[in-house]
Amino acid sequence: MGYLSTDKKKITTKTYAEMKAAGEKVTMLTAYDFTTAGIIDAAGIDTILIGDSASNVMAGNADTLPVTVDQMIYHARSVARACNHALVLCDMPFGSYQVCKEDALRNACRMMKETGVDALKLEGGVEILDTVQALINAGIPVCGHLGLTPQSVNKFGGYGIRAKEDAEAEKLVSDAKALDKAGCFAIVLEKVPAKLAAEVSRQVNAVTIGIGAGNGCDGQVLVYADALGMTQGFKPKFLRHFAQVGEEMQKGVKAYIDAVKSVEYPSAEESY
Ligand SMILES: Nc1nc(=O)c2c([nH]1)NC[C@@H]1CN(c3ccc(C(=O)N[C@@H](CCC(=O)O)C(=O)O)cc3)CN21
Ligand SMILES: CC(C)C(=O)C(=O)O
Numbered sequence: 001m002g003y004l005s006t007d008k009k010k011i012t013t014k015t016y017a018e019m020k021a022a023g024e025k026v027t028m029l030t031a032y033d034f035t036t037a038g039i040i041d042a043a044g045i046d047t048i049l050i051g052d053s054a055s056n057v058m059a060g061n062a063d064t065l066p067v068t069v070d071q072m073i074y075h076a077r078s079v080a081r082a083c084n085h086a087l088v089l090c091d092m093p094f095g096s097y098q099v100c101k102e103d104a105l106r107n108a109c110r111m112m113k114e115t116g117v118d119a120l121k122l123e124g125g126v127e128i129l130d131t132v133q134a135l136i137n138a139g140i141p142v143c144g145h146l147g148l149t150p151q152s153v154n155k156f157g158g159y160g161i162r163a164k165e166d167a168e169a170e171k172l173v174s175d176a177k178a179l180d181k182a183g184c185f186a187i188v189l190e191k192v193p194a195k196l197a198a199e200v201s202r203q204v205n206a207v208t209i210g211i212g213a214g215n216g217c218d219g220q221v222l223v224y225a226d227a228l229g230m231t232q233g234f235k236p237k238f239l240r241h242f243a244q245v246g247e248e249m250q251k252g253v254k255a256y257i258d259a260v261k262s263v264e265y266p267s268a269e270e271s272y
């Protein structure tokens, strides 16, 4: 099976709590399709997130707002099928949980039923606390998401760092505590000062997952295409390219083009 096998055991929300207690960092990358998720899962990642960043990375939209529940279900089902080891987490898209608690619960139940993911992620703090509590009461593990919340890009007017000022930092701490008390198993902290994220990580039982939030978080998340160097032009300060897959893919594509044009491929051995 080569690079497509792993003997790591299945990660659950219980494993998350054990990892936080042991001080072992939790790893998370996004994926949106079966093939990519299979490669990432077999590499031994702890969590695969079907992010609403599918809107940008898969569909080419400028922000995450257009992606629908049906589209997220299609991506999530494809990813869940590929995962033998990772905890599979899925974003609830914009509009699917903001209208009212009942609507949110209906959409959340659909997403769980039709995809096989393990948990759902929602952006926001006290504003959506009743909704978060309703999902948890229904038996759905919930991951929070605070700081830079891309579904609110039109409110913030961009993707700048959040919670630099005292008032916003204090709100973030109280939001994190409220989500923790409601029973969230994890909370993503996006683009906030490292010192604040470390403080929140100490104050909550939930596993904090940082993106642009320093190394004091209990884990880290990146969009896989960003981490692997496939999203040319997107290079915020927090991002590191751990491979140059975009370049490598182009090398392969060019080799294929050359081989076909020169009638070198397919060879006799590759023909019937
Ligand atoms: N490819 C991709 N990667 C992501 O991390 C991602 C998405 N798409 N789509 C949805 C959200 C949007 N996210 C973002 C978007 C921009 C920045 C950012 O830092 N952008 C600028 C600075 C913008 C500013 O200061 O106003 C940069 O330096 O690139 C960070 C996270 C995170 N998510
Ligand atoms: C960047 C992560 C945290 C996310 O929410 C997404 O990919 O949609």
Ligand SMILES: [Mg+2]
Binding pocket: 051, 052, 053, 064, 091
């Ligand atoms: Mg998201």
